[in-house]
Amino acid sequence: MQMGKTMEEKAFREHVSWVMFLLSILVIWAHSYNAELFSGGAPVTEGIWLTVHRIQDFLSAALGLTAVPGFFMLSAYLFFRSFSWEKLPAKWKSRVRSVAVPYLAWNLFYYLGYVLATRIPAVYRLIGKPPVPFNGEELLAAVLHYQYAPVFWYLYQLMFLILLSPVLYWIIKNRTRGLVFLAAVMAAVHFHLDTMHPNTDALLYYSFGIFMAVHGRELTEASYGKGRILAGIGNVLMAAICFWRMGKPGADVLWIVMFRFFLPISIWLLFDSGRMGKTRPWMRQSLFLYGIHFILVRVFNKAGALVLGRVLDGTAMAVLAVVWFLLLPAAVVASSYAAARILVRYAPAVWRIFSGGRSLDEGFLKNETERK
Template sequence: MQEYTSIDWKDNQSKTIDLLRFPLAIFVLYIHMVPTTENAFSADFAFLSWHGIYNFLGLFISQGIAVIAVPTFFLISGYLFFVNFKEWSWDGYKKKIKSRTKTLIIPYILWNVLSFLFIIAKGVGDIFTKGSSWSDVIEIINDNGLHFLWDCNKWAETQYSWLPWTTYLTGPIDLPLWFLRDLIVVTLLSPVIYWVVKNTKIWGIIALLFAYILYFWGNWPGFTITSFFYFGLGAYFALNNHNVVVFARKYKFLFVVLSLVAYVFYFYYHQVDNDIVGISRNVFTASTVFCAFVVASLLVEKKNMMPNKLLVSSCFFIYAEHKCAPIGALGWVNYIMSRLIPGQTYIEETICLIINPIITAFLLVGVYLLMKRFTPKIAGLLSGNR
């Protein structure tokens, strides 16, 4: 146990969390590249062809390791919410909610309102440039209504054999902010989460784990099992004074094996068997979240790699802006790169899949830096004063 007593694990964990934030934000961009993938074993292209390489990278990055981004953010959020919350206090709860109003609720509303207004403005512009009618603009407003703030988008509909319902995800008009929506919900319900963790101990978390892996959870917008499980898991670590990094490193070999085995099943059964794919994807995600903590903590400890303050503070801005229709930077970078790189083969598709999220992330870091310098109040509002 010497390894676990000779290091300042509290400091290591704090730096590990901050070091993870920017790569996780880039992972979100990789997810939203939405590459078209096929089962590699039944495909009509060679594995080592450019089509095969593109397919593998799409499965390995965008639909593989990148999927840990949002669950990890939920776990971190749950941990940080409860880390100094050993005994329940309504005054402490009110103070936390007041803080989260500035960092979560206000930016959430602002980004979705901005996206909605930009879409309406584009519709009005199309009247004068493309001959569209006012009825098209009215239709946009009527179709969304106040749902633009909550669940106007719906995707990833899947049917599993053991469930009587179809699973799907929903999101507001600024689609990636479904994470923020769900985070607001679990934050407001933190008294319930506190009670469950304190009274059921590890068993409540185990129950949520099985509900998460097997999709035993209804489809209520804002109340996803992903948010409740990972936020609750973070709460469990904080309320029981467990260090996430120490736990992850202690069981690192188990998590690596689980990740590898689950990914093999996911890769082999992709687009063949929804049941196996769904379970294997969730097992892979849950175990790889802890693998990420292991890697980041080792970089902090062995390589003295420190988180960059600008990159850390810009993560929320990257997350909120990159898909904010119709001004989302990722869409524009994809559009520009498709014209700068000639051809429409899988060589170009592979190059764009790899570099476009990175270009987008650093472009938005630059925009955020300029906003902090010239319009600091606006930058503060849009980023939750991070």
């Protein structure tokens, strides 16, 4: 398929920023499910609450969970976009600052936050957790194994993949060997052969990102046009087939993994960032938004259900649950950006740690693209 000309570097960077922002919205929706919370104990398997459940479940559990696979693919692509063995030490060093340090900092932040919050009566009732132990063993479990910040399983897996990058690159730099390897990983997913560190599905997404960086830049970085649109439509159709198959009883887990594989690729190919203009600073929060969104979503949902449940019930509460769910990304992005701006201005060192050294002006691309 003829792809035509490729994006200019500036256009490529803007496209990455736009896609990262769209995936971030999906991540927020992935953790925004509130039907059971807003129903006040009413079953979500009947009546209007069943409709609420189906809407939110589709957006959160189906679409929302495709975001992290997209992050894996983008991370790999940018790591290997113009890779050479001489650049490896510098790239590893960069990832220590942009991935490992934020991982440790955010996990420590969540742990200490839970320790404090579960000892404040008013906050304790909102969180609904018993007092969290404060000792060395619990601290290590929290910081090293994301025990109190489950969303950071992504960075945990990404760190293993970054360490494995030289081996993966050696395998995939040969096109035939790379295709065989991708097929083998898909077979491992089918047979439930989980490698754990990293997970087999994460290995598939990351490896495909490497493959496209090495062998598929003509398609990946093609300017928006007929060729890219057709490729995107093809990926949408494949995602639809996978979604249909994964909904059948006893469906193979590979259908789920491949649905989460094809959908972010479709977003990359079909989204015309050139028509959207330059991304704004509030759209470039990247890792900071990923880190803080889980707290904000839980606070907004629990506070909303607690306050509104006192004055509304039945159909009104069900409708509001959907509206609340749909508007949560806007509220979370705005709140996160306000916090980011405060840190940038008054505590820049703290901002650099929690954002991985990223800038609101350059966003994700500051650390993730290669240095010329």
